[in-house]
Amino acid sequence: DAGVTQSPTHLIKTRGQQVTLRCSPISGHKSVSWYQQVLGQGPQFIFQYYEKEERGRGNFPDRFSARQFPNYSSELNVNALLLGDSALYLCASSRGSGGAPNEQFFGPGTRLTVL
Amino acid sequence: GDSVTQMEGPVTLSEEAFLTINCTYTATGYPSLFWYVQYPGEGLQLLLKATKADDKGSNKGFEATYRKETTSFHLEKGSVQVSDSAVYFCARLSGGTSYGKLTFGQGTILTVHP
Numbered sequence: 001d002a003g004v005t006q007s008p009t010h011l012i013k014t015r016g017q018q019v020t021l022r023c024s025p026i027s028g029h030k031s032v033s034w035y036q037q038v039l040g041q042g043p044q045f046i047f048q049y050y051e052k053e054e055r056g057r058g059n060f061p062d063r064f065s066a067r068q069f070p071n072y073s074s075e076l077n078v079n080a081l082l083l084g085d086s087a088l089y090l091c092a093s094s095r096g097s098g099g100a101p102n103e104q105f106f107g108p109g110t111r112l113t114v115l
Numbered sequence: 116g117d118s119v120t121q122m123e124g125p126v127t128l129s130e131e132a133f134l135t136i137n138c139t140y141t142a143t144g145y146p147s148l149f150w151y152v153q154y155p156g157e158g159l160q161l162l163l164k165a166t167k168a169d170d171k172g173s174n175k176g177f178e179a180t181y182r183k184e185t186t187s188f189h190l191e192k193g194s195v196q197v198s199d200s201a202v203y204f205c206a207r208l209s210g211g212t213s214y215g216k217l218t219f220g221q222g223t224i225l226t227v228h229p
Contacts, residue, residue, distance in 0.1 A: 045218070103164065
C-alpha cells in the first residue's frame, strides 16, 4: 500500500507570496494533520482535519489555513510568506475513527524556502 | 500545556556501544508516547510506541518503557550500528477533542562511528 504522499517535494518562494502544499493520506485514513519543522527543531502542530472538519489548530497565525477534500486529501495554504516560514512541512495521516486518537504516519514532507 | 523534553544532543557513539536518550513528558492525562526517527532529508518514521503505563515498546533492537511515576519514556538500544545515525524525536499524543495532536521534543542527533 502507498504511504502518505506530499507534493511538491521542494518549493522556493519570495516574501509576500502565497503557497499551497498538498497531501494524500494512506488509503482508508480519514484524518490528516499538518506540522511545521524548522531546521534543528521538532515538528510543531499546525492543523488537524477529520472528515473534512477542522479538529485542532496549533499556535499559528491566520496566514495559515487548510482544508480537507471528500477523498480525504488535504491542502495547506500559507499567505503573505515570511522568511520565518521556511521549513519542512509534514503531513501525517491516521484512521481517526472511533473518537480516539490514533497512530500517525508521516509523509516525506515539502521543503519550503522563502527568499 | 503539553510538553516533551529530550536530553541535549548531539550524541556520538562507537559502533556496538549502549545508547540511552532521555525523554520526559508533562503528566496531563494519560498520553500515548512515541519515538520517531528521521534520517537525513526524510520525513518521520515511527520507531516504537507505548499507550499505557508500564508498556514497553520495542522495534529494531530499540526499547522504551512508559514510566508514569517518573513521567519518562527513555529510548535504549544495547548495541548501536552506523545505520542508526539519525535524529530521534520523542512525542506524546494528546487526544480528546483535538483528535490526536502530537507534541514533539526538540530531537536528539545520534552519530555512530565504525
